[in-house]
Amino acid sequence: MIKQGVSLKTYNSFGVAAEAALFAVAKTIEDLQFILKDQRFASAWILGGGSNTLFCETPKTPIIQLAISGIEITEEQGDEVVIKAGAGVNWHELVLWSLEKGFGGLENLALIPGNVGAAPIQNIGAYGVELQDVFESCTLVNRNDQSVETYDKVACQFGYRDSIFKRELKHKAVITDVCLRLKKENYRLNTSYGAIAQLFTSKGISTPSPKEIADVVIDIRTTKLPDPKQLGNAGSFFKNPIVDHDQFEQLKSSFPDIPHYAQSNQNYKIPAAWLIEQVGLKGTRKGDVGTHKHHALVLVNFGNASGDDIKVFSQMVQQAVEERFDIRLQPEVNFCC
Numbered sequence: 597m598i599k600q601g602v603s604l605k606t607y608n609s610f611g612v613a614a615e616a617a618l619f620a621v622a623k624t625i626e627d628l629q630f631i632l633k634d635q636r637f638a639s640a641w642i643l644g645g646g647s648n649t650l651f652c653e654t655p656k657t658p659i660i661q662l663a664i665s666g667i668e669i670t671e672e673q674g675d676e677v678v679i680k681a682g683a684g685v686n687w688h689e690l691v692l693w694s695l696e697k698g699f700g701g702l703e704n705l706a707l708i709p710g711n712v713g714a715a716p717i718q719n720i721g722a723y724g725v726e727l728q729d730v731f732e733s734c735t736l737v738n739r740n741d742q743s744v745e746t747y748d749k750v751a752c753q754f755g756y757r758d759s760i761f762k763r764e765l766k767h768k769a770v771i772t773d774v775c776l777r778l779k780k781e782n783y784r785l786n787t788s789y790g791a792i793a794q795l796f797t798s799k800g801i802s803t804p805s806p807k808e809i810a811d812v813v814i815d816i817r818t819t820k821l822p823d824p825k826q827l828g829n830a831g832s833f834f835k836n837p838i839v840d841h842d843q844f845e846q847l848k849s850s851f852p853d854i855p856h857y858a859q860s861n862q863n864y865k866i867p868a869a870w871l872i873e874q875v876g877l878k879g880t881r882k883g884d885v886g887t888h889k890h891h892a893l894v895l896v897n898f899g900n901a902s903g904d905d906i907k908v909f910s911q912m913v914q915q916a917v918e919e920r921f922d923i924r925l926q927p928e929v930n931f932c933c
């Protein structure tokens with residue numbers, strides 16, 4: 597269960613070389629509790645699929661990989677069903693499993709890399725849907741005393757790419773399974789996202805099935821996003837910044853064309869990709885690190901970049917955007933250094 601000197605290169609979607617002095621795999625809650633009781637793992641880094649993690653060359657912390665498997669139906673009532681999946685289940689496999697059963701709710705979240713246990717951490721989202729829209733609860737192990745607790749949607753305090761696990765519970769809890777409430781019929785489908793809506797209109801489909809939506813999402817993602825197996829990356833490197841009304845008005849007076857999305861509380865979300873493009877950094881390369889030529893927000897490893905190289909490059913991007921727009925981009929990616 598515990599190994600020494602493990603290469604992390606294949607455990608992160610950036611494909612950067614790094615080595616963990618200590619590496620443990622938890623296949624059950626009991627494994628996890630046992631590992632957490634070992635003082636050497638007191639401050640260990642929790643690893644899922646490594647698709648949102650940037651490793652420095654020598655992470656100072658040991659690693660615990662969550663490999664708890666299993667998907668089951670725990671409740672069925674009327675047109676709803678609750679499913680439970682272990683933290684180590686691959687997210688996209690869960691989506692495919694749910695679609696095969698005819699369940700709706702996860703279709704827009706198809707093909708997001710990573711594992712189930714990490715999904716609540718940043719409230720994964722894509723194409724107009726977020727995890728919180730289907731989230732029922734999750735089980736977590738408290739790292740201090742190894743007690744097991746259940747957190748419901750309210751307790752998780754979800755926000756845009758955010759949850760309690762990125763704030764008060766950061767490094768304090770390990771998610772071991774996630775329960776999702778899906779629909780067996782009377783689906784609540786979301787086809788509002790531009791590219792999805794256009795495709796269905798052009799195909800003359802007015803009420804697509806969850807599977808048809810997932811197929812379109814998979815098509816769009818496969819053609820548009822760089823595959824980490826070909827080009828190391830972690831998807832969006834930064835979150836889209838949210839500014840308040842006053843800051844937005846100032847920005848708009850200086851940059852009348854600034855794209856923006858009004859939020860519920862008089863705040864505005866600004867696409868980080870646009871900000872990066874405006875400072876001339878779309879498709880820029882320094883050594884083996886750069887921004888993708890079609891996606892300014894995606895930082896890529898062209899070959900042999902180290903985690904530190906990527907970190908330094910990301911800081912250069914942050915600085916350039918801040919100097920021009922007075923906005924500090926916040927990384928979506930988690931640094932394990």
Ligand SMILES: Cc1cc2nc3c(=O)[nH]c(=O)nc-3n(C[C@H](O)[C@H](O)[C@H](O)COP(=O)(O)OP(=O)(O)OC[C@H]3O[C@@H](n4cnc5c(N)ncnc54)[C@H](O)[C@@H]3O)c2cc1C
Binds near residue numbers: 711718772823829
């Ligand atoms: C090509 C590409 C496209 C992407 N597209 C999207 C997208 O559309 N939407 C989106 O939201 N994200 C996207 N991402 C980011 C990524 O897929 C998600 O953040 C995903 O949830 C990460 O899962 P993981 O298992 O790989 O997490 P990891 O990288 O292993 O971990 C991420 C964080 O969660 C913590 N963590 C992991 N598992 C647990 C656990 N069981 N308990 C407690 N903490 C844990 C880790 O310590 C780390 O801080 C994309 C990434 C790539 C590479």
